[in-house]
Amino acid sequence: MDKKTIRKIGILTSGGDAPGMNAAVRAAVRTAIGFDMEVIGIKRGYNGLIHGDFIALDAGAVGDMIQRGGTFLYTARCMEFMEEAGQKKAFEMAKKHGIEGIVVIGGDGSFRGAEKLSAMGLPTVGIPGTIDNDIVCTEYTIGYDTACNIGMEAIDRLRDTAQSHEKCSLIEVMGRKAGHLALEVGIAAGASAILVPEKEYDIKNEICRNITEGQKKGRTHHIIIMAEGCRDKVQDVAEIIEKETGISTRVTVLGHIQRGGAPTVRDRVVATRMGYFAVELLRAGRGNRLVAMKGNALTDYNINEGLMMKKSIDETLYTICQTVAR
Ligand SMILES: Nc1ncnc2c1ncn2[C@@H]1O[C@H](COP(=O)(O)OP(=O)(O)OP(=O)(O)O)[C@@H](O)[C@H]1O
Ligand SMILES: O=P(O)(O)OC[C@H]1O[C@](O)(CO)[C@@H](O)[C@@H]1O
């Protein structure tokens, strides 16, 4: 395709917001403007595309944005777009407004949507933006580092009170079905144990026994991290710990606090690199692509192929955690 074919692009954020999404939008907008493209901001993910909820973006419109958490374009989970009729409406709306390519910042679901638009003839490029780091083809997703840092800071605070009252603090962290966030946060916060959905665990014979062993060695407080995707309910686990070890156990669900806040250096830099890269792909006439990070370099995959790849938690990190948590 002729490099100058695309004159107008759209950009949207979809799925759960992630710190650094604004930085990615900013980079994409300014890169596109540098290539003499017009940029349309699409509000509330695929909702805005279906209903024509658009805003023209110039370089100034994305000023004072790089440091902001959330997404100024708003985000949504759009049920209407899951159906073919909704996808057709979205495609027609893009056509009506002369949008010739779309940058989609979001998670796996958002990319499945992007794939549908590409198949209809509207080139799309996905940028991985989710705190879960669960997009299989990329080693990194925008927002992950910030969420890890926020989780760690929150757990540091919880440790102070657990230490003072000699309690066990059981903390549930986000991550949907994946344990990446829990593992990294748990290591950074010096957890005694980390429960993730990817690994078998035994509450009574493993977690409780470790707590009891620790108590014998004089350990007076305990920090246990549990990923939200684990099969057990955090409250049930707390009850078992209390019953088996006799230590008073408090549950904290970190929840959405992990999605907010100013993006870290890493997230701002990766977001800026990915925003630039995505627009370069569209400019080069390459649609139905997913931006991915591999060993700190950016690459891209066909969306379906990228989403079909496999990714597990870092086994070495898991083993290290078990070793140093003694
Ligand atoms: N199979 C699909 N076909 C078309 N559109 C989809 C599909 N799956 C998801 N989408 C669209 O993408 C939106 C976001 O998807 P989803 O809620 O799965 O979040 P996500 O992008 O995976 O992000 P995260 O999991 O990080 O919150 C959906 O609300 C829907 O509009
Ligand atoms: O904000 P919602 O719609 O409750 O979604 C929560 C989910 O979104 C995420 O925050 C990001 O994908 C997950 O960690 C979590 O499971």
Ligand SMILES: [Mg+2]
């Ligand atoms: Mg998802």
